[in-house]
Amino acid sequence: DTAVSQTPKYLVTQMGNDKSIKCEQNLGHDTMYWYKQDSKKFLKIMFSYNNKELIINETVPNRFSPKSPDKAHLNLHINSLELGDSAVYFCASSQTYLGVNKFFGSGTRLTVV
Amino acid sequence: GENVEQHPSTLSVQEGDSAVIKCTYSDSASNYFPWYKQELGKRPQLIIDIRSNVGEKKDQRIAVTLNKTAKHFSLHITETQPEDSAVYFCAATSNTNAGKSTFGDGTTLTVKP
Numbered sequence: 001d002t003a004v005s006q007t008p009k010y011l012v013t014q015m016g017n018d019k020s021i022k023c024e025q026n027l028g029h030d031t032m033y034w035y036k037q038d039s040k041k042f043l044k045i046m047f048s049y050n051n052k053e054l055i056i057n058e059t060v061p062n063r064f065s066p067k068s069p070d071k072a073h074l075n076l077h078i079n080s081l082e083l084g085d086s087a088v089y090f091c092a093s094s095q096t097y098l099g100v101n102k103f104f105g106s107g108t109r110l111t112v113v
Numbered sequence: 114g115e116n117v118e119q120h121p122s123t124l125s126v127q128e129g130d131s132a133v134i135k136c137t138y139s140d141s142a143s144n145y146f147p148w149y150k151q152e153l154g155k156r157p158q159l160i161i162d163i164r165s166n167v168g169e170k171k172d173q174r175i176a177v178t179l180n181k182t183a184k185h186f187s188l189h190i191t192e193t194q195p196e197d198s199a200v201y202f203c204a205a206t207s208n209t210n211a212g213k214s215t216f217g218d219g220t221t222l223t224v225k226p
Contacts, residue, residue, distance in 0.1 A: 031212070041200055043157065043216045055211040090156060097212035098145060099204075104156040 003027050004105040006091045012111045013081055020077045021108045023091030031055075031099070032074040033092040034066060037107070043090075049074055050097040081112045115140040117205050119217025126193050127225055134220045136203035137185040145206040146179060146186045147214070152199045160201075161188070193224045 006023040013019055025032060033056075034046040048056035049068040063079040074091060091105040116139040126132050136146075144165035149157035163170045163177045163186065170177050174193075179186040190197055203217040 041151075041219050043202060043219070045213060045215075048211065048213070050211075056213050098208050099147070099206045099212045099214045100145065100162070102147065102159060102214070104149075104158070106156050 002106075003103050004091055004093055006089075006105040006108055008108060009106065010109050010111075012113065015081055015083060015112055017081050018077070018079045019081060019110070020075055021089055021091075021110075023074045023076075023105055025072055025091075025093040025103070027093055027095075027103060029093035029095050029103075030071060031094045031097045032068065032071070033094075033102075034074065034076050035090040035092060035104075037088045037090060039087070047074075047076075048097070055097060078110075081110075083112050086110055086112045115143060115205055115207060115210070115213070115215040117203060117215045117217045119203050119220055121220060122218065123221045123223075125223045125225065128193060128195060130193055132190045132193050132197070132222055132224075134188045134201055134203070134222070135185060136187070136205070136217050137183075138205040138215075139184065140205065140207050140210075141181075141184065142207045142209045143205040144208060145214075146177070147204050147206070148175075148177060148188050149202045149204070150199045151202065151219075157202060190222075193222075195224050195226050198222055198224045 004025045047066045052068045088107045094102040147162035151157040176189045204214040206214040
């Protein structure tokens, strides 16, 4: 059983399109995250949800809109994709908002052409 | 906000040698310090963590030390093996900032056989 699963694994799309990435965790964790890893491998937090409530919202363009229908799911919708959005996006979850035992999904490689 | 600096950015060692990666942080409220290993094309994986009320923690060949006064923490890997080759990230987490984890920029460790 995959603990944190995200789909799709790869996403190639044209500039200006809208796309979504889905994430689900079966660990019973309260907190879920979206991270962006750029070409230099830097890992940056984008959003964090605790029990469906947004608790961290970093300086991210408002073209990015997360949604958590329940504490096991966190989706990311991106409008009007730009070349600079190309990156690997990781979903993660942790037991509590303190980030202990954080478990990452396998990532979604987004390429905008 | 929190600032985490990680050094060195690249580290090459001979199999069997030790490797040390160091991180400094700026926010004295940070109290949880995880380390992640990311193999090429894979997700980051938690390998060890330490809380602020502990000075050292060891798990087989890896250990982490924390100096709260100096605001730095280090990862030590002994008897390195080629499979230890990966990118290692440190992070500092503060529960006064919704549990936000700030990551270091990563260290690429290469263990030569």
